Amino acid sequence: IKDYRTHPRSKSSSTTSSTSTSTSKPVDAECRIKMCEWCFQVVDFCKFRRETVTIGMSFLDRYVTTPTGRSALQNRKEYQLAAMT
Numbered sequence: 773i774k775d776y777r778t779h780p781r782s783k784s785s786s787t788t789s790s791t792s793t794s795t796s797k798p799v800d801a802e803c804r805i806k807m808c809e810w811c812f813q814v815v816d817f818c819k820f821r822r823e824t825v826t827i828g829m830s831f832l833d834r835y836v837t838t839p840t841g842r843s844a845l846q847n848r849k850e851y852q853l854a855a856m857t
Contacts, residue, residue, distance in 0.1 A: 796846075796847045796848050796849060797848055798845060798847075798848075799836075799844070799845045799846075799851045803848055803851065807851070807855045808825065808829055811825040811828060811829070811855065812825050828855075829855075832854060832855050835854060836851070836854070841854065
């Protein structure tokens with residue numbers, strides 16, 4: 773996980789991220805619900821077990837409570853990226 777931060781490109785993307793943070797809305801309950809629904813659509817399309825989304829959302833919720841993950845709650849694009857990975 774730390775490798776992407778030490779990559780030379782991360783400085784330029786973090787600059788872009790911090791710029792977009794000021795224009796991006798913070799994550800709210802509606803945003804989380806939409807992400808959860810999208811995850812269920814993907815799981816249904818791929819015919820995976822729906823339990824996978826429940827587990828994944830639990831991991832995401834725990835991640836955004838960490839010092840590293842808190843920034844994802846201030847930027848919807850970062851939150852979406854965290855949810856997809």
